[in-house]
Amino acid sequence: MCTHHHNKNYSRRDFLTKTSLGMGALSMASMLDPMGLFAQNDILQPSQVAGGGLNGIPHFPPRVKRVIYLFQSGAPSQLDLFDYKPLLNKMNGQDLPESVRGGQRLTGMTSGQASFPLAGTLFNFKQHGQSGAWMSDLMPHTSKIVDELCFIKSMHTEAINHDPAITFLQTGSQIPGRPSIGSWVSYGLGTDNKNLPEFVVLVTKGKTGGQPLYSRLWGNGFLPSQHQGVQFRSGKDPVLYLTNPPGIDGINRRDQLDHLQQLEKLNHQDIGDPEIIARMAQYEMAYRMQTSVPKIMDTSDEPDYIYDMYGEDSKKPGTFAANCLLARRMAEKDVKFIQLYHQGWDQHGNLPGAIKVQCKDTDQATAALITDLKQRGMLEDTLVIWGGEFGRTNYSQGQLTPDNFGRDHHPKCFTIFMAGAGIKKGITLGATDDFGYNVVQRPVHVHDFQATLMHLLGVDHERLTFKFQGRRFRLTDVHGEVVKEILA
Amino acid sequence: MLALDIVTFFGRFHPLLVHLPIGFLLLAILIEWYQGKKEGKENSKLITYAWLLGAISANLAALCGWLLAENGEYAEASIFWHRWLGIGLAALASFGWWIKQSSKHFPKLVNNSITYLVIGLILVEGHLGGTLTHGEDYLLAYAPESLQKLFGEEKKENSLPQLENIDSVVVYRDMIYPMLATKCIGCHNNEEQRGGLNMYLADLFMEGGENGPVIAPGNTPESEIFRRVTLRQENEKFMPPNGEPLSYDEIKLLEWWINNGADFEKELAGHEIPISMQKVIQRLFGLDTQPKPWYESVKIPAADSLRLKSLVDEGFSVKPLGYGNPLLDIKFSGGKLTMAKLTELADSGENITWLSLAGTDIKDEWVSIISKFPNLTRLELQKTRVSDDSVELLGALEHLESLNLYGTNVTDSCLSFIKNMTQLRRVYLWGTGVTYKNAKALQNERTDLEVEIGVSSE
Numbered sequence: 001m002c003t004h005h006h007n008k009n010y011s012r013r014d015f016l017t018k019t020s021l022g023m024g025a026l027s028m029a030s031m032l033d034p035m036g037l038f039a040q041n042d043i044l045q046p047s048q049v050a051g052g053g054l055n056g057i058p059h060f061p062p063r064v065k066r067v068i069y070l071f072q073s074g075a076p077s078q079l080d081l082f083d084y085k086p087l088l089n090k091m092n093g094q095d096l097p098e099s100v101r102g103g104q105r106l107t108g109m110t111s112g113q114a115s116f117p118l119a120g121t122l123f124n125f126k127q128h129g130q131s132g133a134w135m136s137d138l139m140p141h142t143s144k145i146v147d148e149l150c151f152i153k154s155m156h157t158e159a160i161n162h163d164p165a166i167t168f169l170q171t172g173s174q175i176p177g178r179p180s181i182g183s184w185v186s187y188g189l190g191t192d193n194k195n196l197p198e199f200v201v202l203v204t205k206g207k208t209g210g211q212p213l214y215s216r217l218w219g220n221g222f223l224p225s226q227h228q229g230v231q232f233r234s235g236k237d238p239v240l241y242l243t244n245p246p247g248i249d250g251i252n253r254r255d256q257l258d259h260l261q262q263l264e265k266l267n268h269q270d271i272g273d274p275e276i277i278a279r280m281a282q283y284e285m286a287y288r289m290q291t292s293v294p295k296i297m298d299t300s301d302e303p304d305y306i307y308d309m310y311g312e313d314s315k316k317p318g319t320f321a322a323n324c325l326l327a328r329r330m331a332e333k334d335v336k337f338i339q340l341y342h343q344g345w346d347q348h349g350n351l352p353g354a355i356k357v358q359c360k361d362t363d364q365a366t367a368a369l370i371t372d373l374k375q376r377g378m379l380e381d382t383l384v385i386w387g388g389e390f391g392r393t394n395y396s397q398g399q400l401t402p403d404n405f406g407r408d409h410h411p412k413c414f415t416i417f418m419a420g421a422g423i424k425k426g427i428t429l430g431a432t433d434d435f436g437y438n439v440v441q442r443p444v445h446v447h448d449f450q451a452t453l454m455h456l457l458g459v460d461h462e463r464l465t466f467k468f469q470g471r472r473f474r475l476t477d478v479h480g481e482v483v484k485e486i487l488a
Numbered sequence: 489m490l491a492l493d494i495v496t497f498f499g500r501f502h503p504l505l506v507h508l509p510i511g512f513l514l515l516a517i518l519i520e521w522y523q524g525k526k527e528g529k530e531n532s533k534l535i536t537y538a539w540l541l542g543a544i545s546a547n548l549a550a551l552c553g554w555l556l557a558e559n560g561e562y563a564e565a566s567i568f569w570h571r572w573l574g575i576g577l578a579a580l581a582s583f584g585w586w587i588k589q590s591s592k593h594f595p596k597l598v599n600n601s602i603t604y605l606v607i608g609l610i611l612v613e614g615h616l617g618g619t620l621t622h623g624e625d626y627l628l629a630y631a632p633e634s635l636q637k638l639f640g641e642e643k644k645e646n647s648l649p650q651l652e653n654i655d656s657v658v659v660y661r662d663m664i665y666p667m668l669a670t671k672c673i674g675c676h677n678n679e680e681q682r683g684g685l686n687m688y689l690a691d692l693f694m695e696g697g698e699n700g701p702v703i704a705p706g707n708t709p710e711s712e713i714f715r716r717v718t719l720r721q722e723n724e725k726f727m728p729p730n731g732e733p734l735s736y737d738e739i740k741l742l743e744w745w746i747n748n749g750a751d752f753e754k755e756l757a758g759h760e761i762p763i764s765m766q767k768v769i770q771r772l773f774g775l776d777t778q779p780k781p782w783y784e785s786v787k788i789p790a791a792d793s794l795r796l797k798s799l800v801d802e803g804f805s806v807k808p809l810g811y812g813n814p815l816l817d818i819k820f821s822g823g824k825l826t827m828a829k830l831t832e833l834a835d836s837g838e839n840i841t842w843l844s845l846a847g848t849d850i851k852d853e854w855v856s857i858i859s860k861f862p863n864l865t866r867l868e869l870q871k872t873r874v875s876d877d878s879v880e881l882l883g884a885l886e887h888l889e890s891l892n893l894y895g896t897n898v899t900d901s902c903l904s905f906i907k908n909m910t911q912l913r914r915v916y917l918w919g920t921g922v923t924y925k926n927a928k929a930l931q932n933e934r935t936d937l938e939v940e941i942g943v944s945s946e
Binding site for chain 2: 056057058059060061062192193305309371374375376377380458485
């Protein structure tokens with residue numbers, strides 16, 4: 001036998017920290033509840049029976065059990081969709097007053113522009129529903145369900161370019177390397193369905209729009225790797241390398257995994273690397289997914305009127321509409337965090353033409369998803385989020401003509417909307433100034449949004465942490481306030 | 489009272505008279521300075537006359553001021569300095585006249601100090617008087633912010649405090665009083681009681697003003713305060729006479745408080761708050777007064793963890809609602825549901841608040857087991873074969889808030905049972921035998937219940 005068996009993976013320091021803390025915790029527990037220490041009828045702790053997740057989480061009763069995040073990558077123009085600013089039409093073509101910009105930094109794409117002509121929207125705005133929410137004609141379907149929605153018009157972020165901004169929104173840091181929201185959720189709350197991953201990603205096919213997406217946006221960062229998002233693709237192999245190679249059947253596979261399991265167990269005893277457990281967990285998940293994934297991806301059992309609801313596109317695999325339908329099916333199977341990405345919103349030029357295409361791709365399916373969840377009673381515990389990584393400028397990038405203009409990146413304000421469990425419906429939070437440039441009422445920072453999301457899931461964002469390289473990290477780092485005004 | 493009326497009558501000439509000495513005395517000083525420039529000439533008689541007029545009017549103003557203070561509208565502490573500096577100014581003006589008319593020559597020092605002292609006193613005294621009449625923040629209310637900061641003037645927030653937790657809220661202390669403080673108490677307080685009304689102290693507020701009580705508990709039409717804030721704004725009796733009138737929500741809040749007995753001690757939690765008032769309170773104070781979900785108020789011992797473990801073995805997914813919370817969120821997800829398994833669930837029935845048996849083989853007869861779970865608030869039975877009989881049994885669940893029946897065999901007959909489930913807030917009936925027309929009828933009848941009938945499959 002190995003002679004180094006006893007000190008294989010514990011240093012003297014580790015031993016002392018772990019044992020002393022352990023004894024401390026034990027004595028603390030008995031001080032707080034002397035009778036309870038060895039009692040049988042102790043309160044059931046979440047992780048004792050749930051599928052993974054951490055001890056003590058959820059911290060409080062969750063309002064939301066699962067999240068569908070419809071990420072609009074490239075940053076949709078709030079000024080042409082939700083944030084109605086008649087002043088821009090009145091002042092169309094005039095220069096953005098410097099007092100409004102206040103020295104705000106610009107991207108390299110417009111910082112050299114001689115003038116910043118204000119660009120009023122070319123689309124008609126109307127108030128909809130009982131809540132009187134303003135929406136442009138671009139989203140006729142979503143306009144019909146505004147009474148289900150909660151708009152936040154005062155979102156603001158720190159980044160001004162796509163990659164740092166998406167990374168910031170998805171991981172809480174502009175610098176890559178932190179776990180994404182879905183990974184934190186998977187790590188903290190565990191699974192409700194052992195046959196499917198907790199965190200699934202669906203990307204609309206063929207819509208790059210100049211801005212790439214990286215898989216690190218759904219990466220686990222420093223969390224154990226089974227918590228990373230699993231991307232489902234359209235086509236023959238929804239999850240790559242999931243099917244058995246020719247000549248290998250299910251029994252064979254099971255046999256192989258069982259033996260591998262035994263070997264890896266020994267390996268783990270020997271070197272104690274937690275990634276061994278993570279990898280085995282992923283192998284097992286993949287095995288179960290061999291049956292569960294084809295079932296969920298095969299939408300042939302959906303009736304025609306459901307396809308009609310989501311729109312013609314929903315029959316074409318890989319479209320946003322088809323992904324929305326899949327998202328609903330996954331939510332029904334208790335996948336905790338379902339993240340859709342739809343690219344192509346980055347309209348620096350030709351905005352009026354391009355945004356129409358984008359809205360046609362997304363509007364009907366978004367509204368259908370929310371309506372569909374509602375009629376199934378799933379808005380009871382499902383949250384839907386729609387939004388991009390920042391907003392767009394009120395002035396035109398490039399030449400402003402009567403029927404064309406572009407808009408540059410704008411981090412100082414943007415609009416997102418949510419629907420579903422735990423939040424008030426038919427409300428609008430926050431406001432921007434008449435120029436649609438600065439937030440003037442109830443600013444909501446990206447970290448506040450993240451804190452609120454975790455709160456809805458029953459997690460105190462300040463208490464879900466992971467120690468890495470000597471420091472405890474959390475999704476909201478040292479920031480974030482729950483936006484109580486929108487909680488139902 | 490007649491004597492006091494006469495006193496007040498003369499007293500009210502004070503605001504008129506005070507402006508005279510200011511003018512006369514300043515005029516006297518200006519002429520004096522002008523003459524001082526042209527040396528050698530003898531002092532003009534004009535100066536003496538101006539000082540005389542200044543002295544007389546100052547004394548008259550002081551006298552009227554004294555009489556005005558007699559009516560008790562002003563607290564002694566707040567007028568102390570105004571009163572005695574005013575008398576001092578009157579005396580100084582008289583002394584100044586005496587010097588000017590005297591043929592003796594006084595040293596320059598005496599002349600100059602009287603001049604500067606009078607100017608200083610006029611400024612200070614005038615400001616004190618203005619503050620008494622118009623209020624503390626009158627002068628600087630519209631000054632540029634930097635100037636306000638210089639004088640330590642806090643920008644007064646005209647908004648109401650935002651409340652967080654219903655438990656600690658006393659209706660008068662935390663809601664009514666802060667509202668009155670922004671609109672009324674500026675003129676009805678310890679220092680100043682316009683119309684004899686002090687709203688700063690609860691017992692004096694109840695006592696009312698010079699025309700008697702302003703509040704008739706339980707009776708808003710008879711309450712003077714309510715009448716005055718709801719008069720036409722052009723009416724001279726309208727309150728507040730200047731500044732922003734009470735908003736609709738504030739008037740509603742006042743009305744609600746008076747109708748509920750105008751209690752000064754009662755806590756908000758002790759009130760039953762109608763839905764319209766819930767919205768008013770939400771808008772004014774950002775406070776959510778909707779009754780808490782049942783699962784937040786229930787206190788029971790935790791379920792036996794060994795029993796729960798065996799439930800997990802039977803195919804139930806079992807989760808506590810939160811850390812340290814005895815209530816459970818249970819879903820059946822393993823294989824075939826049997827009556828035996830449900831019976832086992834009943835052992836922990838008290839602890840179950842969310843239960844999902846969606847898509848299982850549950851039968852109508854078994855529902856009687858579930859209908860005995862006292863703390864059940866959310867029940868999912870969608871995509872099962874349960875029928876109207878089950879809904880009738882579920883009527884026994886007193887705290888059920890959400891019931892999902894989509895894709896089941898229920899029909900229009902279940903609506904009468906649902907109508908009687910008074911705590912129910914949401915029911916899902918899409919894809920059942922329930923017709924659109926009848927679902928809408930139920931919706932119209934029960935506005936506190938969301939009836940979700942979904943899109944039609946036709």
